[in-house]
Amino acid sequence: MLHEYIEKIRPHFEEGGKLKAFRSVFDGFETFLLVPNTTSKSGVSIHDAIDSKRIMSFVVIALMPALLFGMYNIGLQHYSYIHAEASHLTMFLYGLCITLPKIVVSYAVGLGIEFTVAQWKHEEIQEGYLVTGMLIPMIVPVNCPLWMLALAVAFSVIFAKEIYGGTGMNIFNPALVARAFLFFAYPSKMSGDKVWISTDQVFGMGKDLDVVSSATPLGQAANTAFENSAEFLGSMDFSSYVIGTMPGSIGETSVIAILIGAFILLWTKIASWRTMVSVFIGGAIVGFLFNVAGPQTTIAQIPWYDHLVLGGFCFGAVFMATDPVTSCRTEKGKYIYGFLIGALAITIRVLNPGYPEGMMLAILFMNVFAPTIDYCFVNNNINKRLKRAK
Amino acid sequence: MERIFKLKKGLDLRLVGEARHEKKVLPLSSEYVVSPTDFYGLTPRLCIKEGDRVLAGAPLFADKDTERVKVVSPVSGTVAAIVRGNRRKITGIKIKADEKNQYADFKQLDLLNATPEKVLEALLETGMFALFRQRPYDVVANPGDKPKGIFVSGFNKMPLAADFSFTVKGEEEAFRTGVKVLAKLAKVYLGIQPEQVNTPILPIEEAEVNIFDGPNPSGNVGVQINHVAPVNRGEVVWTIAPEEVVMIGRLALKGVVDQRKTIAVAGSGIIDPFYYEVLTGAPFADILKDNHKTDGNWRIIKGNPLVGTQSCMEDAVGAHQTELCVIPEGDDVHEVLGWIMPRLNDFSVNHSYHSWLSPKTKAYDLDCRIKGGKRNMIMSGEYDRVFPMDIYAGYLIKAIITGDIDRQEALGIYEVAPEDFAVAEFVDSSKLELQKIVREGLDILRKENA
Numbered sequence: 001m002l003h004e005y006i007e008k009i010r011p012h013f014e015e016g017g018k019l020k021a022f023r024s025v026f027d028g029f030e031t032f033l034l035v036p037n038t039t040s041k042s043g044v045s046i047h048d049a050i051d052s053k054r055i056m057s058f059v060v061i062a063l064m065p066a067l068l069f070g071m072y073n074i075g076l077q078h079y080s081y082i083h084a085e086a087s088h089l090t091m092f093l094y095g096l097c098i099t100l101p102k103i104v105v106s107y108a109v110g111l112g113i114e115f116t117v118a119q120w121k122h123e124e125i126q127e128g129y130l131v132t133g134m135l136i137p138m139i140v141p142v143n144c145p146l147w148m149l150a151l152a153v154a155f156s157v158i159f160a161k162e163i164y165g166g167t168g169m170n171i172f173n174p175a176l177v178a179r180a181f182l183f184f185a186y187p188s189k190m191s192g193d194k195v196w197i198s199t200d201q202v203f204g205m206g207k208d209l210d211v212v213s214s215a216t217p218l219g220q221a222a223n224t225a226f227e228n229s230a231e232f233l234g235s236m237d238f239s240s241y242v243i244g245t246m247p248g249s250i251g252e253t254s255v256i257a258i259l260i261g262a263f264i265l266l267w268t269k270i271a272s273w274r275t276m277v278s279v280f281i282g283g284a285i286v287g288f289l290f291n292v293a294g295p296q297t298t299i300a301q302i303p304w305y306d307h308l309v310l311g312g313f314c315f316g317a318v319f320m321a322t323d324p325v326t327s328c329r330t331e332k333g334k335y336i337y338g339f340l341i342g343a344l345a346i347t348i349r350v351l352n353p354g355y356p357e358g359m360m361l362a363i364l365f366m367n368v369f370a371p372t373i374d375y376c377f378v379n380n381n382i383n384k385r386l387k388r389a390k
Numbered sequence: 391m392e393r394i395f396k397l398k399k400g401l402d403l404r405l406v407g408e409a410r411h412e413k414k415v416l417p418l419s420s421e422y423v424v425s426p427t428d429f430y431g432l433t434p435r436l437c438i439k440e441g442d443r444v445l446a447g448a449p450l451f452a453d454k455d456t457e458r459v460k461v462v463s464p465v466s467g468t469v470a471a472i473v474r475g476n477r478r479k480i481t482g483i484k485i486k487a488d489e490k491n492q493y494a495d496f497k498q499l500d501l502l503n504a505t506p507e508k509v510l511e512a513l514l515e516t517g518m519f520a521l522f523r524q525r526p527y528d529v530v531a532n533p534g535d536k537p538k539g540i541f542v543s544g545f546n547k548m549p550l551a552a553d554f555s556f557t558v559k560g561e562e563e564a565f566r567t568g569v570k571v572l573a574k575l576a577k578v579y580l581g582i583q584p585e586q587v588n589t590p591i592l593p594i595e596e597a598e599v600n601i602f603d604g605p606n607p608s609g610n611v612g613v614q615i616n617h618v619a620p621v622n623r624g625e626v627v628w629t630i631a632p633e634e635v636v637m638i639g640r641l642a643l644k645g646v647v648d649q650r651k652t653i654a655v656a657g658s659g660i661i662d663p664f665y666y667e668v669l670t671g672a673p674f675a676d677i678l679k680d681n682h683k684t685d686g687n688w689r690i691i692k693g694n695p696l697v698g699t700q701s702c703m704e705d706a707v708g709a710h711q712t713e714l715c716v717i718p719e720g721d722d723v724h725e726v727l728g729w730i731m732p733r734l735n736d737f738s739v740n741h742s743y744h745s746w747l748s749p750k751t752k753a754y755d756l757d758c759r760i761k762g763g764k765r766n767m768i769m770s771g772e773y774d775r776v777f778p779m780d781i782y783a784g785y786l787i788k789a790i791i792t793g794d795i796d797r798q799e800a801l802g803i804y805e806v807a808p809e810d811f812a813v814a815e816f817v818d819s820s821k822l823e824l825q826k827i828v829r830e831g832l833d834i835l836r837k838e839n840a
Contacts, residue, residue, distance in 0.1 A: 002726060034726060035724075035759065035762075036763070038721075039719055039759050041700065042823060042825075043812075044812055046549075046695045047759070047761050048737065048740070048818070050739070050762070051761055052765045052768055053762065054740075057730055126766075127765075165766065168767055168768045270742065324769045331774065378782055378801075385801075389624070
């Protein structure tokens with residue numbers, strides 16, 4: 001029945017039809033609803049059932065626990081800041097109402113650009129943005145204005161993805177480019193202690209606030225003088241960091257929720273365990289080195305295991321570092337790539353006085369070097385072949 | 391003592407309708423077709439014209455440049471038609487067969503006692519040489535080359551592929567004799583799987599025997615070359631299929647060109663899948679008569695579903711073909727939201743489907759749908775997991791797509807043939823046509839290096 005309906009409206013979208021300007025949208029929805037019955041004409045006659053739609057949707061599914069917890073945490077942080085009682089459901093609904101517009105804006109702007117480009121290039125719509133569009137709202141502070149989000153999305157889709165040729169050709173992770181764009185263009189809206197608690201009242205839930213002040217644990221650490229570090233370190237609470245009931249970007253706080261996502265990604269073999277594990281090892285080793293021989297600052301004294309569960313470390317390790325397009329493509333290279341991301345992220349955190357989070361810059365930086373790492377391994381293979389020929 | 395190579399990478403996939411081990415003999419058909427397109431890289435010049443009488447073993451056409459590599463008729467009869475396609479390219483030579491096959495007599499060649507030069511000339515004369523393919527480029531071999539080895543793979547693990555251990559039964563002596571003849575031309579390397587160690591095709595003193603233990607494509611001769619003696623720039627190796635070695639053995643033993651071979655007739659579209667002994671060029675219509683399903687859309691594949699080509703009932707058994715498969719076409723299937731469904735009867739190496747939990751012996755009934763759109767290369771390591779060669783498959787494919795010839799050479803394009811990428815093409819989530827890409831890359835390289 002669905003098939004018949006699609007066949008009926010198809011002529012409108014083809015060349016000469018009155019809706020031909022929406023051909024890419026039609027194609028996108030058609031392949032979304034019905035698996036194309038195109039059969040192979042050359043090469044293998046049979047194909048594996050996997051396709052990029054399924055891969056991307058599984059990444060989105062893997063993001064769900066972190067997103068849902070993030071919504072709840074928005075409510076939790078807001079209500080505990082205003083010292084009001086509220087049920088868990090109210091907190092979640094409050095967070096949902098705060099988050100949903102961000103997701104809608106992210107998808108509307110990003111997919112709008114993707115559809116336009118697909119129409120213009122006469123190509124099929126690519127699914128990559130399904131993941132990026134979900135990631136971007138999850139890695140910004142809750143008070144990031146919608147217009148800013150829209151601007152960042154447009155910038156990253158156009159300048160971090162489409163100009164390179166679309167999903168699969170980009171050098172930088174588009175979601176992180178969007179975050180980096182916001183971070184450098186509007187630093188006051190992306191870090192500090194004013195951005196982590198929602199200031200809005202929605203549908204009678206919550207309370208309108210003029211100014212809030214609540215820093216993330218990493219922010220607090222950065223602002224704590226070394227003399228007071230013992231007190232701060234004593235107040236650190238590993239278990240609440242793992243559960244995620246602390247201020248932070250929407251999706252990044254709960255380690256448990258992120259690990260559920262990690263489990264889905266590793267189970268389905270969509271993400272590389274090599275990269276993921278290496279990030280944690282790199283972060284742990286460097287964190288430990290700072291513990292034993294670091295500078296005299298509070299942040300250097302944060303125990304290495306706390307470093308791994310704070311800020312965007314887990315989220316970056318699971319969902320960003322493992323992006324197959326921008327990470328290393330050789331299996332051995334993935335170990336080095338992951339290790340250096342973890343190591344750099346902690347190094348930036350500890351040594352950069354202005355900014356207490358390093359994951360974003362570490363991953364973007366390693367995106368640049370991923371091809372170089374691959375180059376070494378591929379060249380090794382090439383040299384072996386050359387030597388053999390002699 | 392045989393060397394054992396344990397390969398981990400690859401993918402064994404079973405499909406519904408594997409041919410059971412029973413052999414029938416196809417009676418002589420009325421018409422046979424020999425197609426020059428089976429001999430990739432060879433431009434044909436006809437040796438006959440319509441109406442000519444030919445014997446089995448008489449030349450039909452030769453390569454245009456040297457006229458040394460000849461392709462001969464599988465049957466005796468009359469040339470009924472020269473079929474031409476686009477731009478008058480010869481696509482087939484139809485021969486109306488005699489009621490009883492008469493063979494041209496090659497007894498005087500005495501292959502077993504001849505010098506290497508004489509053996510080469512004899513193989514060229516009898517059309518057997520045209521069955522050799524060479525690496526690099528995967529084209530018909532050039533008799534002017536000095537190959538560093540001749541590689542024969544004694545098994546094939548592609549889905550629905552014919553089992554050489556079964557088809558060789560009764561012909562073991564011919565096979566061993568064939569290897570003896572090959573050994574006069576160059577060193578022969580025979581690759582077998584562990585199950586073949588104690589079968590009558592061994593022992594063979596004239597060849598270096600290597601055992602390859604691993605999943606498909608471990609039976610690909612290209613994989614075996616890569617592990618035993620990889621092809622370097624400037625080197626040439628020849629490859630030949632085991633059933634073709636049997637033909638050479640028959641020529642040495644009996645002095646006739648006897649192109650009988652046993653092919654697997656398989657797939658879920660076959661009512662009773664079994665093995666058929668046929669002559670090269672036998673029409674599919676005779677082979678499939680009353681034995682294929684007619685309800686729904688079915689695809690006839692010349693070869694197996696991974697390496698074979700889409701074909702039709704009017705086609706005939708090709709020179710290198712060892713399977714004839716019929717599987718569902720699938721263009722009448724309209725699957726709603728298939729990309730997120732569990733797809734219980736579908737196969738995937740990806741664990742987002744559950745097929746990896748099923749026993750390895752489970753057979754699947756896959757159709758020919760691509761099940762996804764073509765994308766840029768997104769996932770990494772997909773090809774490498776099923777590509778048991780010391781080559782970075784993804785990087786080589788990218789070098790071919792971008793036309794970077796130096797890099798293709800550096801990454802090892804001389805060692806590969808399109809069929810080596812068949813499993814990678816099957817598992818590719820970006821649905822790129824890898825075999826086609828490699829074929830085009832090899833063609834361009836061959837032209838550049840000519």
